[in-house]
Amino acid sequence: MSTPTARSDSASPASALRPADEPRLGLVLTVCCLAQFLVTLSVAIVNVALPSIQSSLGFDASSLQWVVNAYTVTFAGFLLLGGRIADLFGRRRIFLAGVALFTLASLAGGLSQNAGTLVVARAVQGLAAAVIAPTTLAVLGTTFKDPHQRHKAFGAWGAVSGAGGAFGALAGGVLTDSLSWRWILFVNIPIGLLLILGVLRAITELRHDGQGRRLDVTGAVTVTVGLLALVLGIVQSGPHGWDSARTLVPLLAGLALVGVFLLVEGKFAAQPLMPLGIFRSRSVTAANIVAMTSGAALFSMFYFLTLFLSQVRDYSPLRTGFAYLPLAFAIMVAAQFSAALVRRVGPRATLLAGMALTAGGLLWLSRITEESTFAGGLLGPTIILGAGQGISMSASAIAGVAGVAPEQAGLASGLLNATRQLGGALGLAVLAAVATSRIDTVVGEGGRPAAELARHAYASGYALAFGVAAALALVGLLASFAAPGRPPAPKGLAAE
Template identity: 80%
Template sequence: MTAQAPDTAAVSASPQTAPRLGLVLTVCCLAQFLVTLSVAVVNIALPAIQSSLGFSASSLQWVVNAYTITFAGFLLLGGRIADLFGRRRIFLAGIALFTLASLVGGISQNSGTLVTARAVQGLAAAVIAPTTLAVLGTTFTDPHQRHKAFGAWGAVSGAGGAFGALAGGVLTDQLSWRWILFINIPIGVVLFAGVAWVITELRHEGSGKRLDVPGAVAVTAGLLVLVLGIVQSGPHGWDSAQTLVPLVAGLLLIGVFVLIEGRFAAEPLMPLGIFRSRSVTAANVVAMTSGAALFGTFYFLTLFLHQVRDYSPLRTGFAYLPLAVSIMVAAQFSAALVRRTGARVTLVAGMTLTAGGLLWLAFLDENSTFAAAVLGPTIVLGAGQGISMAASAIAGVAGVPPHQAGLASGLLNATRQLGGALGLAVLAALATTHVKDLLDGAKPTAQLLRHAYASGYALAFGVAAGLAAVGVIAAFAAPGKPGN
């Protein structure tokens, strides 16, 4: 992906262009809000969707993963298309496609249509998300302003997910689960008008316009098949052919993707040389583990509150408010922390808080109340996520040559979504197997079901804490404060 030198008229940081800069930041943050909202808003409605469209316990996660996998798999291609054919034009196309897919998903009458619509949403998001970061990176040329812009972007990224949970609860409880998709339509219309008004066109003017479609297809297919294998482990076991065949096939396809990028692609989506940057590598590992932590939290905490504590969708949505506020507040301080202490200290602090919050949630049981066992850990987790999201966005493009800025930003988004998809698949498989083992041969009373579900979800939180701890270790490889 090639990011070009920005149009000076569009990126000037002079006082005369400050209002325009504010509008660009608003549009980019709203677009990122739409993308992240569409992950969490669905989680709250999962029980209602399962009942309405007949999803099984193991297939329900495809409502989430159909979106995240196509999102992750096509992110780099989406950014590349925007670089080559015009960020404004492709930005508008992505918003239009996202809005249309939301309409189709909202009126779907079966599980297949809904999953397909979610996959198309993910494809559109793969165009929107990298464009937001690339536009910010090329518009805000002053380092201080850029850090503040990335801080705002990070706050919206996290809070969009957390407030999506509240919106999902309100819409599902008061209207229908279908409105979690219909709500995207007015947002999409406003966003389309905003992009058309304030975003200036920017494209690569070179003659070569080659797209690495084989690479994008290979990585997306590999992720889909790999997640399918993980999902199959629940009902069939890890040693079954139904599990092993797709796992092996998925790993082979991902290997093909690496081979395409390293040997055959004339203009690879992911030039492997970018990982020579210690900052880029550390930021992407943090993003991957952070994505697994946050996606897992939304999924399992929703199920815990609904199935174990009998929360309504509306009450569940309100339960996410402390997490949302914590993310937003912490993200506002992240950029300042990076400037004062460096990316390394900031990322270590953020991921340590994330791991601590998840470990605290691992002690949930069927008698746990919100005030005693959910409120504290979600605030800690939110603070960690708010700090690490903005800091990883800054570290992920630090020291990257200007012509690779778009690649670096798209890669960061891709690894976050990849971590979320694979992490959710693994955690769901472990939780499902654990619940199945606890219920095997026993009379499924209401009390036993609550105990089994709580135990399975607590296990998932514990494993997620371990994944976040990997992010802590990776954060130590990020660059320290300049001059130290």
């Protein structure tokens, strides 16, 4: 079998892989970070607008989370395929296609007149994001040849990944308060157009030719439908209970489809979407477990903290958005230090520090009550949580693609993003079910005036969700021990 080789459509293979000059490196980094900002912005910007979306389009309490999960589950399910497509058919043209599709889906979502249309538009956004996100990380990994520069680039990428979520909450508050919730989608249109221009100018074409230019569509379909079924089953457990057929049937179907996916990948796929052998790397395995648990922690924190501020503390969307600013700055600052920490003490110690801070911040948040103020009960833990997420995001990005050959850069980055989004989607579904069950129990106990009881029940449910999220972060902390103690030597991304 011939070995895949890099091919540039705009230059020779040698020139496509040769380090670019400094001005172009800066432009490439800017384009990739802006694209990743758009992808993460679109997760968090919706959270602040959820109450307005619910009243405008008639979502009920259990279906409202699909405004978030339609995006995250489709994102997670197709990320591996998105990374593989970019590797095979050219990162530049696939990057452009992803941004164009994302922009059109944002327009359709902003014009939605019913709940179903919005959910479909969000799912298409997730599909487009599944193409964009792995391409950004693959471009950085193959453009920045010097390990020091590459780590700095990954640090910036990690900072933007986390800060996009926090600033998304602020942008969502400003746009919802001053215009309407529809502008949380319309705002993506000018960003998308700017990105298209940036990709055309900064990104050179690069793909890997050779045998096996086939896509594992079976793998992508089974894992995506399986994840959707799992999330649906978890969501159904809230109103119907875990022993209901409405819960068990989708759960069992989802587990079966995920099992089929693993069987196809391990035994039958000629060009597997997720070669299971990639997990032989301790660095890749540890990074993906951290990414999954970290995604569950961060996504659920945005969701439940937003609901706590609006439903319990009566914050407006704008005030809720401003409440996320300390978190955003903590993520950005910590992410910039993360790359230096990896170079100095290695991925293991860096990931341990990041996940310890994440777990500590969530555990502190689990102590909130209906009387908790922002300064007294939320400021401290969100700063600690933000620092932990900034450190772990950048460190996991570095560890997750370290030592991966160029022809698998899209796969490795897609896998890392997939596990983060999968953790976010499944984590949110599980924690929403936990919170809903606790809220129903507290409401059933009664003993207080209706308005006071509702606030107490919401605070109790969201506090429990934060506590369970802290336990998930501890799983990531334990997984960090498997990461290499020293930065792994580049094996394929080094200068050729």
